[in-house]
Amino acid sequence: MSSTPEFGKVVVFGVGLIGGSFALGLKAAEQVEEVVGFGRSLSTLTQALNLGIIDRVGANAGQEVADADLVLIATPVGQMSEIMTRIAPYLGSETVVTDGGSTKSDVVAMARSAFGNQLGQFVPAHPIAGAENSGAAAARADLYREKKVVLTPLPENAALTVARVRSAWEWCGAVIHELDAQEHDRIFAAVSHLPHLLSFALVHELALRENRDLLFSYAASGFRDFTRIAASHPEMWRDICLANRVALLGELDCYRAQLDELRDALQRGDGAALEKTFAVARSARRNWDQGLAK
Amino acid sequence: MSSTPEFGKVVVFGVGLIGGSFALGLKAAEQVEEVVGFGRSLSTLTQALNLGIIDRVGANAGQEVADADLVLIATPVGQMSEIMTRIAPYLGSETVVTDGGSTKSDVVAMARSAFGNQLGQFVPAHPIAGAENSGAAAARADLYREKKVVLTPLPENAALTVARVRSAWEWCGAVIHELDAQEHDRIFAAVSHLPHLLSFALVHELALRENRDLLFSYAASGFRDFTRIAASHPEMWRDICLANRVALLGELDCYRAQLDELRDALQRGDGAALEKTFAVARSARRNWDQGLAK
Numbered sequence: 085m086s087s088t089p090e091f092g093k094v095v096v097f098g099v100g101l102i103g104g105s106f107a108l109g110l111k112a113a114e115q116v117e118e119v120v121g122f123g124r125s126l127s128t129l130t131q132a133l134n135l136g137i138i139d140r141v142g143a144n145a146g147q148e149v150a151d152a153d154l155v156l157i158a159t160p161v162g163q164m165s166e167i168m169t170r171i172a173p174y175l176g177s178e179t180v181v182t183d184g185g186s187t188k189s190d191v192v193a194m195a196r197s198a199f200g201n202q203l204g205q206f207v208p209a210h211p212i213a214g215a216e217n218s219g220a221a222a223a224r225a226d227l228y229r230e231k232k233v234v235l236t237p238l239p240e241n242a243a244l245t246v247a248r249v250r251s252a253w254e255w256c257g258a259v260i261h262e263l264d265a266q267e268h269d270r271i272f273a274a275v276s277h278l279p280h281l282l283s284f285a286l287v288h289e290l291a292l293r294e295n296r297d298l299l300f301s302y303a304a305s306g307f308r309d310f311t312r313i314a315a316s317h318p319e320m321w322r323d324i325c326l327a328n329r330v331a332l333l334g335e336l337d338c339y340r341a342q343l344d345e346l347r348d349a350l351q352r353g354d355g356a357a358l359e360k361t362f363a364v365a366r367s368a369r370r371n372w373d374q375g376l377a378k
Numbered sequence: 379m380s381s382t383p384e385f386g387k388v389v390v391f392g393v394g395l396i397g398g399s400f401a402l403g404l405k406a407a408e409q410v411e412e413v414v415g416f417g418r419s420l421s422t423l424t425q426a427l428n429l430g431i432i433d434r435v436g437a438n439a440g441q442e443v444a445d446a447d448l449v450l451i452a453t454p455v456g457q458m459s460e461i462m463t464r465i466a467p468y469l470g471s472e473t474v475v476t477d478g479g480s481t482k483s484d485v486v487a488m489a490r491s492a493f494g495n496q497l498g499q500f501v502p503a504h505p506i507a508g509a510e511n512s513g514a515a516a517a518r519a520d521l522y523r524e525k526k527v528v529l530t531p532l533p534e535n536a537a538l539t540v541a542r543v544r545s546a547w548e549w550c551g552a553v554i555h556e557l558d559a560q561e562h563d564r565i566f567a568a569v570s571h572l573p574h575l576l577s578f579a580l581v582h583e584l585a586l587r588e589n590r591d592l593l594f595s596y597a598a599s600g601f602r603d604f605t606r607i608a609a610s611h612p613e614m615w616r617d618i619c620l621a622n623r624v625a626l627l628g629e630l631d632c633y634r635a636q637l638d639e640l641r642d643a644l645q646r647g648d649g650a651a652l653e654k655t656f657a658v659a660r661s662a663r664r665n666w667d668q669g670l671a672k
Contacts, residue, residue, distance in 0.1 A: 314663045
């Protein structure tokens with residue numbers, strides 16, 4: 085463990101759950117010498133400092149990225165473009181950049197615009213380890229352990245650059261997958277973005293009712309699980325929805341068509357159609373769960 | 379603990395999760411002398427016998443209920459009418475009957491039709507302790523501990539009859555609430571039946587796609603929680619949907635209107651509207667969760 089860490093200076097923009105856990109993961113693996121943090125909120129940065137997530141609060145982003153080995157942009161996606169534009173002119177020639185955004189096509193487009201002919205230094209990443217908790221206090225060194233991190237490498241990336249970013253996430257314990265950015269966004273519209281939207285919608289609809297307290301008082305474990313993701317970060321999910329708008333609209337329309345079918349079956353009292361739908365769902369859900377357990 | 383149990387013979391129709399846990403709860407409290415089980419499947423009954431859930435498999439329902447202290451009907455709601463009709467002519471004058479159905483207006487209507495002038499002996503109940511697992515093997519003595527059981531007493535019930543049924547569920551550890559049957563059904567359409575339908579719909583829609591394996595391979599913890607209830611019992615949920623059809627259609631339409639609003643916001647790229655909806659949902663969800671923790 086006294087060997088030289090793989091990374092000297094790591095700069096993290098956004099020291100919340102995603103960025104903080106990345107820093108803690110590298111530190112736990114003893115693979116980083118110094119973590120410098122940037123963020124919008126001084127109180128969060130102070131908290132990250134006190135929790136040992138970062139070693140220093142950065143003052144000048146350009147200066148810090150000039151000699152950094154690795155930069156992680158782990159803010160909500162809506163802030164990434166501004167950060168990329170700010171750091172691009174100062175990026176060291178050996179510095180590699182990755183991100184923690186839940187959407188990838190938009191992040192790639194931002195990077196293409198901001199980094200210009202340094203684009204090859206940026207390797208987009210999506211760590212699949214969200215939680216409904218956010219903020220530095222929620223960060224933990226083992227957040228990524230045995231979790232998927234999807235890289236969506238660019239044609240401009242050298243193999244060694246991708247390998248370096250891969251290595252950083254692997255030191256955090258992650259299992260690396262690679263996808264094309266567009267395919268990534270279509271997949272996550274279906275299995276992540278849509279369920280979040282549906283869960284937010286249910287809780288919002290009930291929360292505006294006059295008898296909400298009565299309703300919530302009888303909500304039980306099924307409701308709790310279904311709505312856990314409705315406690316997710318509103319700004320982050322606004323950005324995800326906007327960034328992946330086209331794919332998400334497509335998924336939402338497929339889902340609405342499915343709901344219309346179920347509504348028709350319910351309206352006409354078609355128990356056989358309902359039971360068949362439920363049985364197919366149960367079987368798929370159980371197979372998936374058992375696959376996970378393997 | 380050597381005092382006389384409150385109940386001598388208890389007859390349970392349906393020895394799965396709900397009926398089995400009721401029997402085990404009364405046994406753990408030493409408040410029952412003998413549990414007799416009925417069911418459609420001999421293998422389930424044999425399993426219940428081997429697990430100590432029931433003491434005997436019943437052969438003649440009429441004969442068994444004639445001298446029973448308490449009868450629990452814990453089958454899917456679709457089978458209850460037939461059971462009620464079968465036992466009504468033989469019901470002992472001191473025997474009280476309760477049920478474990480998730481809908482109440484329809485069960486009350488069945489009971490009214492089956493029990494006639496013995497209707498007062500039937501006290502409808504809904505234990506709020508479902509799980510996506512079902513069957514005798516899933517039954518446990520503590521399933522109802524600190525869980526709500528909603529009674530929807532009838533005008534025909536004597537206070538002592540209600541007290542006796544209340545007592546049985548309380549011995550299982552439940553916290554008893556009382557609601558009107560119609561109000562019960564409206565509440566549970568919103569906080570339980572609709573979320574189940576929505577979760578089944580999502581998994582079914584994805585399960586029919588050609589690329590389902592790819593999609594499911596990237597599904598993570600948010601998906602897991604959102605879809606846990608999509609592994610629920612298809613026949614049971616068919617019956618619940620049909621039984622509470624009118625209220626559920628109403629809830630489904632409210633929800634579809636909410637989805638339409640979100641779709642419009644997404645279509646026009648209205649981040650402020652999305653964020654506000656998500657923030658209201660998050661706040662309501664967190665308040666509810668904190669209320670539970672108290």
